[in-house]
Amino acid sequence: MGRRAWQASPLIRVLVPRERRSGETRVAATPETVKRLCSLGCSVWLERSAGEAAGYGDGAFAEAGAELFDAEGAEAEAQWAAADLVLCVQAPELEACGLRPGALLIGLLDPFRNTALIDLCEGRQVSALALELLPRISRAQAMDALSSQANIAGYKAVLVAAAALDRFFPMLMTAAGTVQPAKVVVLGAGVAGLQAVATARRLGAMVKVSDVRPAAREQVESLGARFIEPPQMEQAPGEVGGYAREAGAVFLEAQRQLLAPHLQEADVVITTAQVPGKPAPLLVTREMIALLRPGAVVVDLAVAQGGNCAGSAPDAEVLLDGVRLIGASNLPASVPQHASALYARNLVALVEVLLQEGELRIDPQDPLLDPCLITHAGACRRNDLRPIRQEVPA
DSSP: OOOOOGGGOOSEEEEEOOOOSTTOOOOSOOHHHHHHHHHTTEEEEEETTTTGGGTOOHHHHHHHTOEEEOSSSHHHHHHHHHOSEEEEEEOOOGGGSOOOTTOEEEEEOOTTTOHHHHHHHHHHTOEEEEGGGOOOSGGGGGGOHHHHHHHHHHHHHHHHHHHHOSSOSSOEEETTEEEOOOEEEEEOOSHHHHHHHHHHHHTTOEEEEEOSOGGGHHHHHHTTOEEEOOOOOTTOOOEETTEEOOOOHHHHHHHHHHHHHHHHHOSEEEEOOOOTTSOOOOOBOHHHHTTSOTTOEEEETTGGGTOSBTTOOTTEEEEETTEEEEEOSOGGGGSHHHHHHHHHHHHHHHHHHHEETTEEOOOTTSTTTTTTEEEETTEESOGGGSOOOOOOOO
16 A cells, blocks of 8 residues: 655554563554544554564554554654654653654553653653553443453463463363362452453362452352452451552451461462552462462462562562462463453543544543543653652752
């Protein structure tokens, strides 16, 4: 197809770069969502090979209406400088990009740990929407990238555990005798935890689930798992805006004591407990690992936030007391085609809200955008994301 002259185009210019973080195989657009963006009045510029690792070739993107550009050189610089909107999975290295003032960046920007990005966007007057901060309200359901990717993580965590375990998941009745089903304990009944429960049950395992919220019992039992009651304490944590709230030290210790006897029976433990902006709660201590039988497997989905399990390490397998600790920091990237498809749909649903009468309009007062719009019009809107700077005495 012929190449459009981007300089003269009145359309909203959307740029999709190739992800450059180590191990990241997802892409922020698919041929399906490129068609949707074009139908909304956007011109889509996609870096060559951006979707290759996810199984989406350049030809499919071009057929859907995207224009392709090279990763380096004058053309790449021109595309970054002309972009109105950049869609990414993880935050790009903006120091090397020439985003213009007024451009909008949307992605999983790791806002709690990426102060440098906030400073850079503020200085360049680039608006930035961090999908991790999207409010858990009904309007945002179709845009909830954390949930779509957590679903994949929970599913894949069980498969990783099953591959590493020294026994079958389901009960097997054979001529040589009966093999009992594996026993799985899932810590956290959020999106990832519930998907892990459903997947483990489909594989035939017996599953128990621990969560700090008594209300999670109904969801857990509807999937055929047993619920481990949380400690009965006045200071029990709950939710704030649909996200988990940090638990106190006394509550955590009481929860660990309740978990100990269940871990003694477990073949697999999958940990999913995370609190936005806080270190992941330590649910499985070094002493508790010793309770697990040799050959047991722990998959820690919270390892990037410090981990729910003592001794786990990001993207590594650690053998401790005969127990295999698997730190899984980015499991969605191991299922890149479907992970990209769901993520790209989340992005388009958000872009549809932002596009009004052919223009990209950002209303900082919109309850949907207010919590996740971290920079706008040359100002940081979420100073709570920055570490407290200590004043140095003169």
